[in-house]
Amino acid sequence: MRDIAVVSFAQSPCVAANRRDDMAGFLLPVIRDAVQQAGIDRDQIDFFASGSHDFFEGRTFAYIESLDAVGAWPPISESHVEMDAAWAFHEAWAWLQLGQGDIALVYGIGRGSLPRDLDQVLPAQLDPYYLAPLRPHRHALAGLQARALLDAGRTSEQQLAEVVSRSLAAAVANPAAQKSGAFSVAELMAAPYVASPLREHDVAPCGDAAAVVVLAAGDTARRLADRPAWVRAIDHRMDTHYPGSRDLTRAESARIAGARAAELAGFAGYDVDVAELHVQYSHQEMILADALGLTGALINLSGGPLAGNPMTATGLIRIGEAAAQILDGRAGRTLAHATNGPALQQNLVCLMSTDPA
Amino acid sequence: MSAEPGPPLPQPITSVKSPFRMDYTYVAGAGRSVFLRGLAERKLLARRCPGCSQVYLPPPEFCSRCLTELEAPFELDGRGTIATFCVVSFPFPGQTIEAPYVVAHIHHHGADTRLMHLIGDVAPDEVRIGMEVEPVWVGEDQLTTSMTSIRHYRPTGVAIGSESTRA
Numbered sequence: 001m002r003d004i005a006v007v008s009f010a011q012s013p014c015v016a017a018n019r020r021d022d023m024a025g026f027l028l029p030v031i032r033d034a035v036q037q038a039g040i041d042r043d044q045i046d047f048f049a050s051g052s053h054d055f056f057e058g059r060t061f062a063y064i065e066s067l068d069a070v071g072a073w074p075p076i077s078e079s080h081v082e083m084d085a086a087w088a089f090h091e092a093w094a095w096l097q098l099g100q101g102d103i104a105l106v107y108g109i110g111r112g113s114l115p116r117d118l119d120q121v122l123p124a125q126l127d128p129y130y131l132a133p134l135r136p137h138r139h140a141l142a143g144l145q146a147r148a149l150l151d152a153g154r155t156s157e158q159q160l161a162e163v164v165s166r167s168l169a170a171a172v173a174n175p176a177a178q179k180s181g182a183f184s185v186a187e188l189m190a191a192p193y194v195a196s197p198l199r200e201h202d203v204a205p206c207g208d209a210a211a212v213v214v215l216a217a218g219d220t221a222r223r224l225a226d227r228p229a230w231v232r233a234i235d236h237r238m239d240t241h242y243p244g245s246r247d248l249t250r251a252e253s254a255r256i257a258g259a260r261a262a263e264l265a266g267f268a269g270y271d272v273d274v275a276e277l278h279v280q281y282s283h284q285e286m287i288l289a290d291a292l293g294l295t296g297a298l299i300n301l302s303g304g305p306l307a308g309n310p311m312t313a314t315g316l317i318r319i320g321e322a323a324a325q326i327l328d329g330r331a332g333r334t335l336a337h338a339t340n341g342p343a344l345q346q347n348l349v350c351l352m353s354t355d356p357a
Numbered sequence: 358m359s360a361e362p363g364p365p366l367p368q369p370i371t372s373v374k375s376p377f378r379m380d381y382t383y384v385a386g387a388g389r390s391v392f393l394r395g396l397a398e399r400k401l402l403a404r405r406c407p408g409c410s411q412v413y414l415p416p417p418e419f420c421s422r423c424l425t426e427l428e429a430p431f432e433l434d435g436r437g438t439i440a441t442f443c444v445v446s447f448p449f450p451g452q453t454i455e456a457p458y459v460v461a462h463i464h465h466h467g468a469d470t471r472l473m474h475l476i477g478d479v480a481p482d483e484v485r486i487g488m489e490v491e492p493v494w495v496g497e498d499q500l501t502t503s504m505t506s507i508r509h510y511r512p513t514g515v516a517i518g519s520e521s522t523r524a
């Protein structure tokens with residue numbers, strides 16, 4: 001295995017809606033920022049990988065527009081995933097492992113504000129025979145999951161409010177956060193439900209932002225960063241498409257991805273200082289902390305997705321935030337988690353460390 | 358010898374109705390907005406890259422080769438030459454113009470990129486690469502921030518020579 005590290009991370013502020021910039025316009029400053037932090041010129045980048053989804057943009061091959069911000073002339077080597085850009089990160093890591101080059105740039109674009117009504121769009125990700133025709137409300141499956149978790153005695157509405165209160169307080173220090181502030185648990189619990197037992201603040205606020213992570217191998221990484229965030233392991237697993245055949249109170253695919261990553265990394269969830277979890281809803285923090293064995297980690301110090309959720313960039317931002325903890329010398333071992341699909345169907349786990357091996 | 362026939366298949370379900378309707382907001386972006394607003398005023402606005410001097414029509418916000426913001430927009434007179442064209446001869450669903458008709462890449466005088474539009478007021482078999490054309494704008498009441506503000510391009514009657522002979 002090659003030693004591969006994150007050497008820089010940048011993101012644009014999460015906003016409810018950006019009506020000024022097209023995809024290229026709001027990606028370009030973020031690419032500039034990440035490339036400048038790494039101290040490289042873009043012609044030194046061997047590979048580009050990105051993640052976004054046409055269903056948020058309303059056009060086929062919408063991401064092609066973003067290549068204008070990459071500088072695709074002369075022609076470059078690039079790839080795109082139609083899902084969260086954390087999976088593009090995985091592809092770039094594998095590409096570097098194969099020895100195809102030394103520097104890769106990964107970007108994610110979240111444009112959750114473009115669909116006028118997410119209830120028109122999100123059912124399209126569901127099973128087309130049994131679920132999509134029912135047109136469940138965008139939070140319906142998460143509501144079922146949260147209710148099952150409460151019924152199993154694994155959490156309470158008070159604990160959900162505590163997760164939100166802690167996340168939004170942490171987000172005050174994050175200039176990219178869309179939501180932040182000091183909210184008491186009592187204040188949060190007085191809010192109305194959107195999909196009982198979930199309240200509006202239990203839901204990650206969908207919006208717009210772009211994120212960029214630069215990866216480099218071996219001595220190149222050592223040259224580009226003082227404290228590279230070495231990717232010690234990355235793994236992803238997926239569960240069945242039909243939520244009715246899963247135990248929604250468990251994230252078995254997250255558990256397996258975490259166990260496999262721990263095997264590769266030589267350390268596990270209970271060894272990390274900091275974890276960034278892709279929680280689309282507050283109750284998912286408990287499910288993921290259980291699945292990944294996060295007994296001692298500080299969770300979502302950035303505020304996490306409950307403070308800003310540019311869908312399809314949100315997972316990559318978790319990797320960027322967990323890497324930044326190491327790049328800035330604030331943590332020694334970190335875990336990043338990303339998810340895709342309804343109710344934690346697909347899960348990716350990335351373990352990073354100040355040490356390459 | 359023939360294989361043992363299996364149990365009969367159930368009558369297959371051949372369709373399930375699940376019509377999706379999705380409404381989107383389209384964000385034109387800063388660069389496109391400049392160009393589209395120009396069209397509503399019968400103006401073709403181009404922009405030059407300060408890095409490589411390429412003149413874009415239509416112009417994005419920044420040069421996709423240099424990643425540099427383009428300079429201030431300036432107006433072109435609209436005339437240009439046909440860089441390449443094709444004759445659309447077949448009907449298809451959603452077609453708004455009656456076939457046959459001509460679609461062309463137009464190389465505007467003073468621009469380095471090509472703009473795609475229709476060629477009209479001329480028989481398709483008389484269209485040539487290198488032919489000079491000019492825009493035919495719609496009436497005042499139909500002008501809008503859209504390519505449809507130009508009905509089509511028509512020959513000016515001046516032959517300039519083929520694309521390959523241009524510098």
Ligand SMILES: [Zn+2]
Nearest residue numbers: 406409420423
């Ligand atoms: Zn240029």
